Each structure stands twice: as C-alpha cells, then as structure tokens.
Amino acid sequence: MKFKNLLIPIAISVVLPLVIRSEYWFYILTLASVFSILALGLNIVMGLCGQISLGHAAFWGIGAYTSGILLVKLQVPFIVALVAGGIMSAVFGVLLGIPSLKVRNVYLAITTIGFNFIVNAVMNNWITLTGGPDGLPNIPPPSFGPLTFRTMVGKYAVIVTILLLFVWGFSRFKDSRVGRALQAIKDDELAASHSGINVHYYKVLAFTMSAFVTGVGGALYASFIEYISPDTFAFASSPVLLSMLLVGGIGSTWGPVIGAFLLEILSEGLRFLRDYYMAIYGLLVVIMALRMPQGLAGLFSMLGEKIRASMRQHRKAPAGKEV
Amino acid sequence: MATILETKDLTKRFGGLTALDHVTIKIEEGEIRGLIGPNGSGKSTFINCVTGHYLDTTGDIIFRGEQINRCKAHVRTSLGMARTFQASRLFEEMTVKQNVVVGTHYRTKTGVFGGIFGGKAVQNEERTVFAEAEKWLDFVGYEGTGDELAGSLAHGPRRLVEIARALASQPQFIMLDEPAAGMNPSEKVALMDIIRRIRDLGITVLLIEHDMKLVMNVCDKISVLNFGAKIAEGTPEQVQNDPQVIEAYLGEVTTNA
Numbered sequence: 001m002k003f004k005n006l007l008i009p010i011a012i013s014v015v016l017p018l019v020i021r022s023e024y025w026f027y028i029l030t031l032a033s034v035f036s037i038l039a040l041g042l043n044i045v046m047g048l049c050g051q052i053s054l055g056h057a058a059f060w061g062i063g064a065y066t067s068g069i070l071l072v073k074l075q076v077p078f079i080v081a082l083v084a085g086g087i088m089s090a091v092f093g094v095l096l097g098i099p100s101l102k103v104r105n106v107y108l109a110i111t112t113i114g115f116n117f118i119v120n121a122v123m124n125n126w127i128t129l130t131g132g133p134d135g136l137p138n139i140p141p142p143s144f145g146p147l148t149f150r151t152m153v154g155k156y157a158v159i160v161t162i163l164l165l166f167v168w169g170f171s172r173f174k175d176s177r178v179g180r181a182l183q184a185i186k187d188d189e190l191a192a193s194h195s196g197i198n199v200h201y202y203k204v205l206a207f208t209m210s211a212f213v214t215g216v217g218g219a220l221y222a223s224f225i226e227y228i229s230p231d232t233f234a235f236a237s238s239p240v241l242l243s244m245l246l247v248g249g250i251g252s253t254w255g256p257v258i259g260a261f262l263l264e265i266l267s268e269g270l271r272f273l274r275d276y277y278m279a280i281y282g283l284l285v286v287i288m289a290l291r292m293p294q295g296l297a298g299l300f301s302m303l304g305e306k307i308r309a310s311m312r313q314h315r316k317a318p319a320g321k322e323v
Numbered sequence: 324m325a326t327i328l329e330t331k332d333l334t335k336r337f338g339g340l341t342a343l344d345h346v347t348i349k350i351e352e353g354e355i356r357g358l359i360g361p362n363g364s365g366k367s368t369f370i371n372c373v374t375g376h377y378l379d380t381t382g383d384i385i386f387r388g389e390q391i392n393r394c395k396a397h398v399r400t401s402l403g404m405a406r407t408f409q410a411s412r413l414f415e416e417m418t419v420k421q422n423v424v425v426g427t428h429y430r431t432k433t434g435v436f437g438g439i440f441g442g443k444a445v446q447n448e449e450r451t452v453f454a455e456a457e458k459w460l461d462f463v464g465y466e467g468t469g470d471e472l473a474g475s476l477a478h479g480p481r482r483l484v485e486i487a488r489a490l491a492s493q494p495q496f497i498m499l500d501e502p503a504a505g506m507n508p509s510e511k512v513a514l515m516d517i518i519r520r521i522r523d524l525g526i527t528v529l530l531i532e533h534d535m536k537l538v539m540n541v542c543d544k545i546s547v548l549n550f551g552a553k554i555a556e557g558t559p560e561q562v563q564n565d566p567q568v569i570e571a572y573l574g575e576v577t578t579n580a
Contacts, residue, residue, distance in 0.1 A: 172439045190408075193397050194376070197428050
C-alpha cells in the first residue's frame with residue numbers, strides 16, 4: 001500500500017472526532033478500533049495462511065493481562081507494556097502454532113478452543129497475579145513520556161494511530177515474499193511445499209505474528225477500558241472476532257476494520273430490540289456469510305471495479321464513433 | 324555425462340499394496356527421460372517419492388550425488404528439483420504472476436520486516452522476481468497479462484503456468500506429470516517445443532505422459548513401469564519393440580497406429 005492510499009482513512013479518522021460529539025458514540029468508535037486490531041491479527045493466520053483459530057480471545061487476554069499487570073504492579077512505561085503484551089502473546093502464538101502442524105481444519109479449531117479455555121482458566125484462578133474473577137482494576141491510560149491520554153479523544157487518537165500503522169503494515173506484508181508464502185500455503189499446502197516453501201516454519205510464523213498483533217490490541221484494550229476481567233476473554237469472545245473478520249472480508253486488508261466497525265455499531269444500534277437483539281445480530285452474520293463470502297470489502301472492491309469499468313467504456317464510446 | 328538422479332531399489336507400499344517395487348532408475352544430466360506405463364503402474368508415485376511427498380520409502384534416492392531419502396519436499400526443491408502435478412495445483416486465489424513468483428521463494432531473501440518496511444534491496448528483489456516471472460510466462464508461451472487470478476484459467480494455460488512456476492525455482496531437474504492432459508492438439512505441439520527448450524536451458528526433464536506420440540517424439544530415453552516395477556528401458560524404438568512393453572501397455576497403441 002502506498003502512503004497516499006492511507007490519506008482518506010487518516011482524513012476520516014481526523015474528522016470523526018469533530019463530527020461526533022456524543023461521548024458514548026465516541027467510546028463505541030474507539031472500541032471498534034480496538035476490535036479492528038484484534039480482528040486484523042486473526043486475519044494474518046486465517047485470512048492469509050488459512051489456519052482456523054477459534055481461540056484468539058486468549059491472545060487478546062494474554063496481551064491485556066501482560067500489559068495490565070506490568071502497568072499496575074511494576075509501573076513500567078506504557079510503551080514497554082504495550083510491546084510486552086504483544087511479545088508475550090506471540091510466545092503463546094508459537095506454542096499454539098506447533099500443534100497446528102499436526103492437526104487441521106476442525107481438529108485445529110478444537111485445539112484452539114481448548115487453548116482459549118486453558119488460558120481463561122489461568123486468568124480466573126491465578127489470583128495472586130491476575131486478581132481472579134474480580135479482574136484487574138486501575139490500569140493507567142496510554143501515555144508516552146510526560147503525555148498522558150486520559151480523555152476519550154486522546155485514547156481514540158492513540159488507538160487509531162496504531163490501527164492505521166498495523167493496516168499499513170498488513171497490506172505491505174500481504175504483498176511481500178513471506179505474505180505470498182502464507183497465501184500459497186492457504187491455497188495449496190502441497191504445491192507450496194513443492195515450490196520450496198517450508199510449510200511448518202511459516203505456519204508457526206503466521207500464528208506468532210497473528211498473536212503479536214492481537215496481543216498488542218489486547219494491551220490497548222486494557223489501557224482503554226482501564227479495567228480487565230477474565231470473562232471478556234472467554235471462549236465466547238473468539239467467534240465475535242471471527243464474525244467481524246468474515247463479515248468485513250477475510251484475507252483483505254480493510255476487511256477486519258470494516259467488519260469490526262459494522263458489527264460494533266450494529267450491536268449498539270440494535271440494543272432497542274432487547275431480547276431479540278442477539279437473534280437478529282446472528283441472523284445478519286449468517287446471511288452475510290452465505291451471500292457474501294468475500295465480505296463487505298469484497299463487495300466494495302467489486303463495486304469499485306464495476307464503476308471503473310463503466311467509466312472506461314464511457315471514455316471509449318466517443319472514440320469508437322470516429323472509426 | 325554425470326548422473327543427476329539415481330534411485331536404487333526404491334520401494335513404496337500403501338498398506339498391502341506395493342505401488343513401487345524395487346525401482347532402479349538412473350537419469351543422466353541433460354536428457355529428456357520419459358516415464359510411461361498403464362494407469363496405476365506407479366508413475367506419479369515415483370515422482371511423489373522422488374520429490375519428497377512420501378518420506379516412508381525404502382531404497383535410496385540419490386540426487387546430484389547426495390542421498391536425499393529423508394529430506395523434506397521444500398529442501399529437495401532447494402537442492403534443484405521442481406515438479407508439476409497430474410491435476411494442476413495452482414494457488415487459485417493468487418494472480419498468475421504471483422503464482423510464478425512463489426517459485427522463486429527459496430532463493431530470495433526478504434523476511435517479515437523487510438517485506439513490511441521495504442528498502443532498496445527489497446524493492447530490487449521484488450522487481451527482479453516479477454521480471455523473472457514475466458520471463459518464464461513468456462518462455463512457456465502464456466498469453467495473458469499475468470494479473471488475472473489463477474483460479475480463472477482454462478486447462479491449457481493452467482498447465483503452462485504450473486511449468487513456469489516450476490521453472491522459476493531455477494531447477495536442474497524438472498518432473499512433468501502428464502503436462503499434456505487436457506490440452507488440445509495445437510497446445511500439445513507447443514508443449515513439445517517447450518520441453519525441448521527446457522532441455523536446451525540445461526535442465527534435465529522427466530516426463531510422465533499418456534500421449535504416446537508426444538513421448539516418442541520428444542524423449543531421448545524411456546523407462547516403463549508396470550505394477551510398480553520397471554519392465555523396460557531404452558530409446559523410444561527399443562521400448563516400442565520390447566515384447567514385454569507391448570504386452571503390458573503399448574500393444575493397442577501400435578496396432579492402432
């Protein structure tokens with residue numbers, strides 16, 4: 001991705017706080033940005049490399065707890081906690097990546113679910129470290145040196161900046177040598193290995209990178225909400241990340257961002273439905289999965305392609321008359 | 324002439340079935356070797372054993388003087404062998420050019436950080452590999468921009484792209500598994516030319532093919548498998564006149580011709 005392709009998203013990110021005055025909606029948008037990072041992480045292992053993970057809430061949690069504990073108990077600088085959250089999560093990514101070499105498809109899905117349950121059990125029961133079911137309160141907001149981002153706008157700025165950096169990095173990575181190797185593994189593992197790609201190495205690498213990004217998202221989440229508890233990172237949250245990815249467009253650069261914003265806004269907008277809310281929400285996800293396997297990002301790029309094609313025809317038509 | 328590939332008593336069993344039975348084959352550098360045999364005679368299994376798809380073989384596989392029995396598939400590719408598949412296996416959701424570029428993977432260097440943050444060396448490498456991909460697509464006579472998705476291609480072009488991808492790894496030895504399957508007569512003529520030009524590059528070719536006319540025309544030497552065992556070997560004339568081969572396989576073809 002060229003830098004100029006990021007100008008419009010940057011412009012939107014800058015304008016939004018000027019347009020939206022409601023503190024509540026601002027909170028929703030910031031939360032959606034955090035979810036975008038979490039889903040973008042999942043996109044590396046699932047969208048690029050084709051390895052299913054139904055346990056990504058665990059990486060989210062590992063990032064959040066690592067960062068939260070370091071900030072609360074050791075008072076490390078925010079940037080150190082942020083990176084540590086990503087690295088700790090990446091270490092567990094390696095651990096989950098190794099079984100991925102032996103099992104595939106549904107069996108891999110079950111393995112990742114099991115991983116999520118184990119991590120969640122540790123969060124609930126290692127009370128001296130995590131605070132147990134009561135959670136970990138008083139996590140300080142993001143800060144860089146003397147600058148502390150206490151306000152909603154400040155947190156939004158930090159989180160959106162990091163999101164845009166990750167989106168840029170992802171798009172660059174996707175079209176690089178290693179990114180192509182991951183996509184080759186997704187399309188045809190056998191052909192990839194016979195083309196000289198070390199499939200085992202790159203699968204573990206995909207899990208590691210994926211866990212790192214989601215872990216950083218978790219660290220941001222902790223400093224954004226300023227309080228974390230184990231139930232947020234329970235298995236039930238993993239399919240939420242997955243549905244964001246599927247609705248937005250798996251494998252595409254903007255897919256997870258579109259999906260996270262849509263589903264986050266939708267889940268707030270549908271609250272008036274009360275008891276029916278989850279049913280309608282679920283139905284929408286099912287319809288999207290069935291009717292739009294490429295997700296919204298795929299739909300947008302298809303529409304864009306059509307518009308460009310019709311514009312080309314428009315230009316050609318007068319020239320045709322002259323002949 | 325040096326030997327590029329040698330198998331000694333190569334044996335592969337699937338449960339009770341012996342798919343390859345003590346196959347000893349020696350292929351010299353620079354030749355075009357045909358591997359023929361009736362359906363189920365073990366031709367593709369032979370390639371799968373040589374390329375490392377199956378690692379539970381007995382006997383020896385010696386490639387360029389090195390014993391490679393236990394090497395994994397990607398390592399064997401890096402040692403200088405490449406292959407295509409009986410049912411073409413392209414990376415469907417990638418473009419044609421990207422497919423071919425994947426073939427350059429093991430001899431290029433860019434890592435994760437290089438890929439993200441770029442830099443002169445990375446840009447140069449990208450430019451080089453895409454230029455190479457275009458060169459190989461031209462070499463096999465692929466018509467198209469190369470920007471279309473591989474999944475959208477018809478049979479004939481798919482075969483060509485697969486060959487281009489295999490060539491992109493700059494192999495010393497290439498194994499083509501029924502490359503003419505699904506090709507029309509004019510595409511087959513072009514294929515014969517491609518195979519000869521591959522040899523002219525100094526690459527040894529092992530060709531599995533059912534189209535006898537193509538095999539007899541293009542191969543220097545032919546090995547014949549039947550029920551997993553090698554039953555004959557020699558020049559096309561020798562093989563065509565071998566009574567065992569005629570009985571096993573070629574009988575119908577020669578009477579038709």
